[in-house]
Amino acid sequence: MVSQSKTPAPEPSTTNMPSAPPAVKGVAKTLAQHHKAVIGFLLGFFLVLLLYTFLSGQLVSSEDAIVRAVTQQSTAAVHTDQDGRTTSPTSPTSTSSNTxxxxxxxxxxERSSQPAVNxxxxxxxxxxxxxxxxxxxxxxxxxxxxxxxxxxxxxxxxxxxxxxxxxxxxxxxxxxxxxxxxxxxxxxxxxxxxxxxxxxxxxxxxxxxxxxxxxxxxxxxxxxxxxxxxxxxxxxxxxxxxxxxxxxxxxxxxxxxxxxxxxxxxxxxxxxxxxxxxxxxxxxxxxxxxxxxxxxxxxxxxxxxxxxxxxxxxxxxxxxxxxxxxxxxxxxTMLDFRLYIREVYSLPPAGVDIPFKESSMQRRPRAMLINRGRTRKFVNFQEIAAAVVAAGFEVVPVEPRRDLSIEEFSRVVDSCDVLVGAHGAGLTNFFFLRTNAVMLQVVPWGHMEHPSMVFYGGPAREMRLRDVEYSIAAEESTLYDKYGKDHPAIRDPESIHKQGWQFGMKYYWIEQDIKLNVTRFAPTLQQVLQMLRG
Structure with a gap:
């Protein structure tokens, strides 16, 4: 029978109807498959449309969130203070009154809330x-x-x-x-x-x-x-x-x-x-x-x-x-720091040569001779100063004090070509020297070459200063007269250091002063003079 087809049934007959031919059955099957395909297509299209709508909503929400974040950031970046002035987050709107x-x-x-231009x-x-x-x-x-x-x-x-x-x-x-x-x-x-x-x-x-x-x-x-x-x-x-x-x-x-x-x-x-x-x-x-x-x-x-x-x-x-x-x-770098310090104290900029070469007048190079007040001081300071003059320098003798004005003292150091002193805090004034000036460090007895290089020599070279070191002999240390040549502090400094840092500190940093042999020291002064003239 073909009752499955949507084609209207013929009027009933009193005679017996013959069976449907095979061709009619094929048409009915094709129509059924087509019907299923259409329904499948419509269902798939509906699902795709639904998915698209959902994703679009998520994207819009994300965009809205981004817009809100940017708006909030912009609002925070510029605001108006109580006086109606526009300020930025880096503007100094509040400062200390407990100063x-x-x-x-x-x-x-106490400072007022003035806006800064940045x-x-x-x-x-x-x-x-x-x-x-x-x-x-x-x-x-x-x-x-x-x-x-x-x-x-x-x-x-x-x-x-x-x-x-x-x-x-x-x-x-x-x-x-x-x-x-x-x-x-x-x-x-x-x-x-x-x-x-x-x-x-x-x-x-x-x-x-x-x-x-x-x-x-x-x-x-x-x-x-x-x-x-x-x-x-x-x-x-x-x-x-x-x-x-x-x-x-x-x-x-x-x-x-x-x-x-x-x-x-x-x-x-x-x-x-x-x-x-x-x-x-x-x-x-x-x-x-x-x-x-x-x-x-x-x-x-x-x-x-x-x-x-x-x-x-x-x-x-x-x-x-x-x-x-x-x-x-x-x-x-340390060079940046030295130039920064010189700028802070209004000293000549980096392009200005050392005073000895920068001056148009014929004069001797200036050597600042620092004498420590307590430990590692020069016990024959006047003899050393005379030797420096004899070598061809103008001497600026200094005994640093805690109450010394850095503003004034920095200009004195800047006017010198050489800074001479025993290993110690006075050499820290090398920050005020000009590029290519010389730091002449007198290294005390007791295997002090390494700390002298680490604490002063290395930083000086990093700051484009010229570092010269003079290591004293045992006889130039007051420890020699105090303990004698056979004492371990004189004969074997390494044995002192092996006992602990406090022993090295006791002998070589605290107890020791320096009696410089000016004859032995003279070649080092000539070396410095040639460096400045070169």
Whole structure:
């Protein structure tokens, strides 16, 4: 029968109908298959349309989210202060009223919220460098960070010289408690490790026990103290105590690490100083005020809660009185630091030759002869000065004092072609010498050649100064007269050093003075004179 077909049935007949031919059956089968294909096509098309609609909605949502994020970022990048002025995130909208100047002079030096005019490209580059530095620190941190996890306070304790913490976002200070807090944003609350806490020494020598520690920890916004002041620039927390008061340590432990850590900010950073030393601030005021345009905060005495977008706790340090360019944001070198110091003290720029060659007048090269006040001093200082004059130099005799004005003394050093002195802190004045000037280091007895090179000779060469070293003979040491030629300190210095650093310190750094043999010293002076004339 063909009743399956949609073709109307014929009128019934009284006669018997014959069976449908095979051709009719084939047509019916083809029509059925076509019907199924059409239904399948329509169903597939509907599913594709449904999937397309779903994906389009997701893409639109993602685009909306991106637009919202960009809008929020743009809104945060430029805002209007209470006086209707437009400011950027790097503008100094709030500064310290509890300042070093207050402590030293009893004056109120609070700054007004004046907007700063910044180069946007330079600001972005600095932010990228700082962010990259923070990310690199995160890879060294001993805590476990999962991809996509919210950023937490990052304290890197892996360096053998220093510990350092970097906090970005809502960073708050509690100076009287020596505490820095990180408050996670709303979307990250409950995700940050609130129990994680670090205590570090906020200077460049992490194992110097008499530097007090600063605590860094996370704290939920509900438990965090409210801000008493908000600041648009980053902050750096560091200690001024330790081995400071010795010029070598002033530079090696604080000023060079501070340069490494903060120079990239171009002055747009505030210093929060724990264990503040007023004499240090007064002595190095020009350097400190050049690295930061903002008032120094006495952190230990600061009772307020300051809020910053970024806080660094501690100072980076690469080696004693040295800089590793590969570890600085802009590949700074010791030469960069020396030229920076000369610029700060308004000394002639790098292109100006040494005074002996720069002067149009015929004159002798000038040699500054430094005499130490206590240990490793020249006991025959006047005889040495006369020998330097006899060799063809003009002598500038100096006995450095702690109260000596660096501004004035730097100009005296700059006027000299040679800096002569025994191994010791007085040679730190080589920062004020011009390129190609000579540092003549008198090396005391007792296998002191290595520390002399590490602490002064190497840095001098890195700063494009010429380093000459004169190692004294045993007879030129006062230890020879005090103990005799057969004492191990004279006969076998290495045996003294093997007993421990304190024994070498006792004999060769503390007890020893120098009685220079001027006849033996004369060829070295001639060597220096030829270098200057060459």
């Amino acid at each position: 070093t100047q207050d402590n030293l002079e009893g004056k109120n030096t 180069d946007e490209a330079s600001d972005k580059m600095e932010e990228d460098l700082i962010r990259q530095d923070i990310d690199q620190a995160g890879t060294k941190n001993g805590t476990n960070h999962k991809p996509g996890a919210p950023r937490k306070p990052i304290c890197d304790l892996s360096d053998p010289r220093y510990d350092i913490c970097e906090i970005s976002g809502d960073a708050r200070t509690m100076g009287t408690n020596r505490t820095i807090l990180y408050v996670p944003p709303v979307g990250e609350r409950g995700l940050a490790d609130d129990s994680h806490e670090w205590s570090i020494r906020d200077q460049s020598r992490k194992y110097l026990e008499y530097i007090n520690k600063v605590t860094v920890r996370s704290l939920d916004a509900q438990a965090a103290p409210g801000c008493t002041s908000r600041h648009a620039v980053p902050a750096v927390v560091f200690a001024m105590n330790g081995l400071t008061s010795n010029p070598w340590h002033d530079f090696s432990d604080v000023l060079i690490p501070l340069f490494i850590t903060t120079r990239v900010y171009e002055g747009e950073v505030q210093f929060l100083v724990s264990d503040l030393q007023p004499w240090f601030v007064d002595k190095y005021r020009l350097i400190l005020t050049n690295l930061s345009r903002y008032d120094i905060v006495d952190f230990n005495q600061d009772s307020g809660v300051r809020c910053y977008p970024h806080i660094t706790v501690g100072l980076r340090s690469h080696r004693d009185l040295g800089i590793d360019p590969a570890r600085t944001p802009r590949n700074y």
